[in-house]
Amino acid sequence: MNSIDNYDDMVGKKFFLRTVTYHLVGRVTKRVGNFLELREASWVADSGRFMQAIKEGTLEEVEPVGTAYINLDSVTDFFPWDHELPKEQR
Numbered sequence: 001m002n003s004i005d006n007y008d009d010m011v012g013k014k015f016f017l018r019t020v021t022y023h024l025v026g027r028v029t030k031r032v033g034n035f036l037e038l039r040e041a042s043w044v045a046d047s048g049r050f051m052q053a054i055k056e057g058t059l060e061e062v063e064p065v066g067t068a069y070i071n072l073d074s075v076t077d078f079f080p081w082d083h084e085l086p087k088e089q090r
Contacts, residue, residue, distance in 0.1 A: 007036070008031055013027070013080065014026065014028075015028060015078045016044070016081045017070055017077075018076050019070070023043070024070055025081055027039050027040050034071060035071055040064075041065050041066065042064045042065060043065055054079050061090065064087060
C-alpha cells in the first residue's frame, strides 16, 4: 500500500474504518468536504478477533449497505483492507 499523506490519498483504496460507535469497510471513491464516500461498503456489526479480521479478512457479522458516507471527525482509526469486500450478509 502506498503511504497516505492526506485524506485524498485514500481515494481508490479499501479500508476498515472504526468510529467510536460503529465500524465500516469499503472502497473510498471520493472525499466530499469532511466526509469519505465509500462504495461496496458494509457495516461491520462484529469483527470477531481483530487480528484475523485485518490479516485474513474474516468478519463475524457484516451487513452490505452499498454506498455510505463517513464523517472523518468520527473516525478513531483505519486499516488497509487487502481482501475482497463482503458481498453477502452474515
